[in-house]
Amino acid sequence: MNKTKRTEIFTRLRNINPNPTTELEFSSPFELLVAVALSAQSTDVGVNKATRRLFPVANTPEAILALGEAGLKDYIKTIGLYNSKAKHIIQTCRILVEKFDSVIPENREDLESLPGVGRKTANVILNTAFGHPTMAVDTHIYRVANRTKIAPGKNVLEVEKRLLKLIPQEFLIDAHHWLILHGRYVCKARKPLCGECVIVDLCEFNKKILPEKS
Structure with a gap:
């Protein structure tokens, strides 16, 4: 996957969710x-x-x-x-x-x-x-990074390092949350909702599940 495609992916994710954050509730x-x-x-x-x-x-x-x-x-x-x-x-x-x-x-x-x-x-x-540009790779991020080919890797640490290297700088602070939410609600493990995905045309997954055309 090239930089232009990655930039468009994160631009679209930002457009639908400009201020992503964790779904855990906290005040400190x-x-x-x-x-x-x-x-x-x-x-x-x-x-x-x-x-x-x-x-x-x-x-x-x-x-x-x-x-x-x-x-x-x-x-x-x-x-x-x-x-x-x-x-x-x-x-x-x-x-x-x-x-x-x-x-x-x-x-x-x-x-x-x-x-x-x-x-x-x-x-x-x-x-x-604290707003550091880090990447906490959980099962959702690991799956999305590999499935879409944004930053494929053989293990969690490899995916983390590749994401930090390959994601354009302007998106790094929020990329962690966009990828988790995308994996949790759209790019699900067993049955990804490719028909509802805003990056489906950019994703390089070769087994997309798309609705049949009438």
């Missing part, structure tokens, strides 16, 4: 960090239901530490893997208080030093909370 970098930690193998809808109860009660590291692990579990027990997630969040809150003065660090190395925070989560925080 800390809330975003907790929401992303809870979202692993869970839906954003499910996470939002839990955090709508949790954040009015505890939305700082100190407040969550005051709840304790058992207290935190009461708020997030509807979410998958809530036991391990509660443990990691409590550990993270303790480190944030003791090492970072309760402030979410704005660099990858410090973020990835927090329990349960890997490269993808760090990229989400850097992009969504």
